[in-house]
Amino acid sequence: IGMGMRWYIAGHAPWSNAYESIVFIAGATIVAGLVFARKSPFTLGATALLAGFTMLVAHLNFINPEITNLVPVLKSYWLMIHVATIISGDGFLGLGSVLSLLVLILFIMRGEGKPNIDRSIKELTHIAEMSLIVGLFLLTVGNFLGGIWANESWGRYWGWDAKETWAAVTILIYATVL
Secondary structure, three states, X not given: OHHHHHHXXXXXXOOOOHXXXXXXXXXXXXXXXXXXXXXXXXXXXXXXXXXHHHHHHHOOOOOOOOOXXXXXXXXXXXXXXXXXXXXXXXXXXXXXXXXXXXXHHHHHHOOOOOHXXXXXXHHHHHHHHHHHHHHHHHHHHHHHHHHHHHHHHHOOOOXXXXXXXXXXXXXXXXXXXX
């Protein structure tokens, strides 16, 4: 509801500054958690933990929640889709990483004669992998949509600037992990 209200007040999609982007990542994390929550109660707990921590970061003192006008280069239909796709992927990737951390903790706690922990490890590993696959897909699609936006805004699809280069490196690293 808050994101919808910001969209209505600002007149543009609410992911144009750090505060709005972080809140949108928390929302995407909740969606990711709800998608996979029926498979494991651990997933819902990890989702709540990550979304809560993300909202805590959004409300820190140095993050400005002010609604501002967009600069002309950001007034693009393609930018709105590009950013929404990539940020949604960040929610799935974040959930996958928290679940993977939980799997590592369960490995430490695992001992002989604890079949429930082994079953939880398998379950969480599968869910983390599915979450990473969805996140990587959204990140990759969002990167290509960013190229369309860049061509519309600057007349080039790729410019090898820092954001573009590290987006490609991130995609390659996640693809290698998967």
